[in-house]
Structures are given as structure tokens and as C-alpha cells.
Amino acid sequence: MKYNPQEIEGKWQKIWEERGSFHCENASDKPKYYCLEMFPYPSGKIHMGHVRNYSIADVVAHFKRMQGFNVLHPIGWDAFGLPAENAAIQHDTHPAKWTYANIDNMRAQLKRLGFSYDWRREIATCDPEYYRWEQLFFIKFLEKGLLYRKKAPQNWCPKCNTVLANEQVVEGLCWRCDSVVEQKELTQWFLRITDYAEELLADLDTLEKGWPERVIAMQRNWIGKSIGAEIRFAVEGGGASIPVFTTRQDTVFGASFMSIAAAHPLLDELIAGTENEQAVRDFARKILNTDKRELSADSLEKEGMFTGRYCLNPFTGERMPIWVANFVLAEYGSGAVMGVPAHDQRDFEFARKYGLPIRVVIQPDSMPPLDPASMNEAVPESGRMVNSGEFNGLDNEEGKIRIADRLEEQGLGKRTVNWRLRDWNVSRQRYWGAPIPVVYCDACGVVPEKEENLPVLLPLDVVTRKDGRSPLPDTPAFYECACPRCGGKARRETDTLDTFVESSWYFARYTDPNNSAAPFTPKALAYWMPVDQYIGGVEHAILHLLYARFFVKALRDFGYLEASEPFANLLTQGMVLMDGKKMSKSKGNTVDPTEMIARYGADTVRLFCLFAAPPERDFDWTESGIEGAFRFINRVWRLAAELIGKVPAQEPCSSTSEDASLPKARELRHKEHATVKKAGEDIAGKFQFNTAIAAVMELVNLAYLVKDELLGDEGGRKTLGSALSTTLCLLFPIAPHLCEELRQRMGSQSLMADRPWPVYSDSALAQDMMTIVLQVNGKLRSTLELSAGTDAEAIKAEALADANVRKHLEGLTIRKVVLVPGKLVNVVAN
């Protein structure tokens, strides 16, 4: 009996499929459990990262199923997007053809791995039956005022030929191709994610139990709430005033100059007719032409130029020179900063460089009196207010409140909150995406498509352009249309939606994926949502996970569902590395899952991915590691092969204490039950598959050690049969084909896939002997083997009688004897 993974894996995949073993229904008397992995982008082939991600999810799905849950475990394809479009152009084919071919290929690979998906629920986002609902949402967003068009400078990737959302710009570079992102003025569609900023932030508190801390921290950071005040500074000699956002209104008495961004809307008006108008204009242009990445670099030298104009400090009446400065961001706050050099490091450097006045207005209690002349850096710390008129002597936190009150009383400003989060630009200038369902009509303006006309189909009979630009603006058959309102001639929007829109609601579509009358039914959503366990890479910590959270809140407000959060629990799995580096084709350090499956079988590949490290951590792919996994699988196979025919086909944990009369049988039975407990706890509580597997390995190792002796005893054979059966059950979520095959060969009629998780018994866990550790002054000196019932006094007596303990107590006086029941005795002496 030889282990042949290729043969048995194909066999069981077929049987499971025929029997619909992993199908699930939208109603059940079992409790529901929704287990979801981030769906793949159909790039062509599955890589090891996918295998790891889906192996983790599959263990969870199987385990929950075995524990009696109705488990939804679906899969689909994030099928629109630029890489497919580029690849198709490169290979002289159509993106649709390319994408569907990739899906076919990758689906076959996933099936070859034996994952327990309900394939009836498979979706592809490029299918009109999917994106039509997204177009419906677009119209609803528009109706609710959550979607608007705006002309503004946008992040533009020259290589991808499209705009990018803020979340898609990483340190000034395109997240996808690393090109330097440029600014380009365009009219674009924006989703008002900022309307939900407060809720997106607050609800992170509800995720604290289920999400990794760092993902929550990253989202908090990204949303970036700042509480402060807006203060208006009147411009001297003109009706205009400059609003400023500050979190430090308590320092307003120290504001000695004003700095504004080069793109500030008032700049032209301010400098018109002044003597250095041209110089300031040139300076501002220079800043605007510097790329964003350079401007945000740490090393940027602070530069500025005086505009020649002044504004007035509303609290001191002081004339504050207005400067244009290269460090002021036009898009944050109001694009202007009040300069308080004593208490802000940037302002300090700027004031020193240009000889602007520095005035201390906060004196920390812990510091000697501050003197601007001798300061060499700003002091942002808390303290007592000074040089601040009637506010002198107040704690500055109290001062923030009092100054804000004063601003509001006198109409000089108000309390405000500023967010780092920007609205989400969802327009893309590329072809392979969902069409935006609006038309532009000369008579009616911007008009949404009628619901009954959806979907607005993406035309497939176009020829993509070599330069990557969308063919849609050159396709009259697509853009020429009738206005849905007046019936007159109109032009259809030719931009498509950001593909992150598709991934913001796919988890909801899985609940009712074949519904052709609605995106989903409220009943199915109410039953399945939220996702109980979501599993994927941490690279989506902000992008996808933030958008999806926003979408669910918006859909909730449209009345579709009750949940406010899509994912109750999140597991971010680590990467599969090679030689400590990320696998990549260009570096040539990749491992092809298909090749590994061909060599070792799917069960071995799955086992290795789960055993190499805890799921959150990165791990290195190693040849010896996969060999080790293969060796263990074979070891289980050989154990079973030897026992089949000699031991009865037992159910797991079915041997009795009478069966286990031999000491080694008792030991094996104890281990069997202890392993059920340990493996169950490791998988359920902490997703520590590596230690769960280690525990099963221990059980297998023990079975090897005791089998020869137990085979000669009838009760021993039963004990072995039970232990083997248990081993297969525990291993089933990890290496399902192996376990089904061996269970069948043992003579069992039912399928592993229909079996519950084994249940251990406390009585089998009880030990008759216990090991007591003996310490003298906290150092290990000896151990004792005592029967479990030994009482405390007897244990102490035994401990003090131990030869090695007595040796170490020689010449010392015993001060205290500490006893930890069932564990140790520590004799304290000096």
C-alpha cells in the first residue's frame, strides 16, 4: 500500500463535488459561520501567497463545519483592473478573453488544492450580472448626495494613464507601478467617504477584539482626526480674511506671522499690484512645479517669501507679515498656517531663518523660564499660559477651551475638526472596468441612467490601444446615447469605476450570488452578515478594508442591511518568502504551487504552509521544510497501513478505560484525548495551526512507540484503532484527502467530510501520576513522581526527603516551603 497523492486527491475531489459536500444553504437550524478569504485577482496563476491564505481559511471552514456550524465559504474573482488590461495589450488579446482564461486556469488550480468552497456561489466582478448592481449603487449614492463631481488637481500616474485615489499613492509613487505621481487637473467623480469619517473612526473601537491592533492603528492614522479651531485673520487694508486651522489655538497670542501655500486661493489677490508681485509669483510657481514627493521629503529646506502684505492677530492686534512657504500644504486645513515659532518646530526654523519675531506664550512648569533669545528649538509641551493677556496663568488645555469660546463669542472663528481622510476619487481613465452609469446632456446636464436600463454594458467589441489609453472616448457606439430624461442627444461618461468599488461589496453578493432581480436579498444579508472571519494580506489594511467598511455603512443607510461593519474578525496572514525576500518573477525566487503539488500532493503543500509558522508571521519557503511535511504525511500513511486489518474500525475517542488496561494503552488513550483538546483550542482560539499540527505529530510519534506492544492485546488494538481514527479527524481540515482515504481504507462507511470534530472526555485526561518539580531557592534540584491523589503534607515530606534537595539544604535553615498543587515545591532557605 503505497501513498499516491495524485490518485487519491483527484478521487476525493470528485466525490466531494458529486455529493455537494461543501454546499451551504441560506437557512439552517445550525448556527451560521461566514468564513471568507480576500478574493484573488485573476493574474494568471495561483502563487504561494494564495495557497497559504486559502489553506488557512480552509482549515477554519472545515473546523467550524465539524463543530456544527452552517459555514459559508465562497470564492470568486476580482476580475476588472489595469494589470489584465495591460497584459492583454501586451499579448495582443482582449482583456475579457485574457481574464476569463486566467479564471479558468486558476479555478482548476484551486480545485486541485481541494479547498472546500461552495462553487455554486462563484462570482466574477467583470460579469455584467455583477457590475449592474454596482451601477445601481452608483445611482443611489448620487441620489443621496454621497457622490459628486469636482474639478481639482488629481493624482495622475503617467504610466498607468489614469488617476489614483489618495490611498493608492504610496510616498508619492503609484502603488502599482512605482511611477512618480503627477498632479493633473481633471473633473472626477468622488464618493463622500468623509461623511462617514467620524463613524469609521469610532467603530474601530468595536473591532478591537477581532482585528489586529496594527491594522486598527493604521486606519486611525489614515483617517487622522484633529480637533482644533478655525481662526480668521483679517488682511490689513482689504476686506479679505485668511482662515487658519489649528490644534493649538491656545498659542494664538504667539502667532507672529502667517504662512500660506503656493496654491492658496487668495494669493493672487494679495499680491496684485505690490512691488514684489512678480518675484512672489515666480516663487509660488517654483513650488507648484516641484513634485509632491520632493516637497514632502524630510530633508526639504524650508523656504519662503514675504508677500508684502500683513494680516492682524485678532487677539493681540499685532501686524503679522504674510509669507508664501513651501511646507504649507494647500489641501490640508485651509492651506494657511499661523506661525507660532516658540511652540512649533517648523515655525521656529522658519522664523530663525527669516528673522521673524519669536514670542513665548506657554511656559511648561518643569522648565526654567523660556527665553526666545536662547532657545534652539520650539517647545511644544503643555504648560501655563504667559504673554496672553487675560488668559495668563491658565493651564494651556483649559486655555484651548477658553480661547475657542472667545472665538465663537466674537465671531472670529469656531471649533472645528480636521480630517486627513479625503473623499474617494472613483473615476478611472481606463477601459477594463465597470462603466459609470451617467450621461451628459446639453439640455439636462448630468443625468443618471435609468435603473431599468442597467447594466450599462462595457462594450467588448473594441480594440484596446497600444498606449494604454481607454478606447471608450473613441467609441461612438458606446458614448453616443439618448438622454434618459429628455430623450435628446447626450454623451455617456467614458471613465470607468475604480476596481476597489467592486471589492467593497462582493462579500455581500456571495450571500445571494445568483439573484437576477436584486444585488442581494435583505434576508440573506441579515442571515450571513457580518463576515465572521476574514483572512487576507495586510497590504489591504487601509485601501480595501477602509472602502469596504464605508460601503457597508452606506448600504446600511440605504436600508439593505443592519450590520455596520463587514468583517467581525480579521486575520492578516504573513507572506511566503524565499531566502528572506518576497517572491517575485523578476528576482527569480519563486516557487510554483503547481509544481509542488505535482511533486508532493496538495495535502503536503497545505500542511507545510500551515506548519512553517503561525499564520500572521512571514515564513521562508524551504526545500527541507516541504520535505519534512511530506515525510510526516507518509508517516501517518505508513502507520495506518500497518494497522489496517489488525485494528477494528473505531470512531474517534471511542476506546474505554477498560480497553486501555495496559500502561502503554492508557498512555496512548490519554494522549489521544489531550491532543483533541490541544488541537481544538489551538485552532479555535488562536489560529495556531503550527502547534495544533505539532500536537498531532506527538500523538503519531507515541502511536509508533506503543503499537507493537498494543497489537498483541485486544483492548490495545481497540485503543490503537480509536487513536488512529482521532488522528485522521484532527488532521482532516489540514490534509483532507489523506484522511478521507485512510478512513475509507479502515472500513468506515461514512465520509470524513460529514463527521463532527471529536470530543474528548475529562476522565480520559485524568492522570494517575503527577510530576512534582523540586526547587531550592527557586533553582531546579530534582523531580518527584507521585500518585495524583497525594496530599500537600505528604508532598512536602517527600520533597524534603529528596536526596538532592537535602544536599542543597545542608547548613541552611528552612524559612518557607512554597507548594503549587500538582506542580512544584520550592524550599526557601538561607
Next chain:
RNA sequence: GCCCGAGUGAUGGAAUUGGUAGACAUACCGGACUUAAAAUCCGGAGGCCGUAAGGCUGUGCGGGUUCAAGUCCCGCCUUGGGCACCA
């Protein structure tokens, strides 16, 4: 600068949340089987000293709390990640 993590054998990693540090595996060494090798089965192993029994030492560094610290507290060092001239 701010916010999260992480530092344990040659290696990946364990340690019931304060109670025998190094489970399990990889690599290594030894034994059995074999004409031989591979595979397999069994065994060894943190470091130093010792034939052994045993002793000393050991979880990034320095202090502390405790009968007892990888685990808790204080101060550092190194390192990974996120955000950032955000006013």
C-alpha cells in the same frame, strides 16, 4: 517626530499567561536494517566543566518586584512595519 510590533539553540518556531526554557520540526551526530546507499525505524544534542552523578550558566542589554521572571515594572539597544513639514 508620532503610532503599532518583534528580539529565545545552527534554523523555523514552542512554553497552560508568573511555576521543569527550547515542545514539534529542519539541519547535524550516532545506532538498527542493507553487500552498499537511499528510504525507514530507534536514539543523542543550548553553552561551559565533569568518565559519570552532578555543577555553573543561559530567552537583546542594565536595573527592579517576587519563594519563583522568556513572561510583570523602570531605563536602554537593535530591528520590522505604518503615518508624517497634517499646522
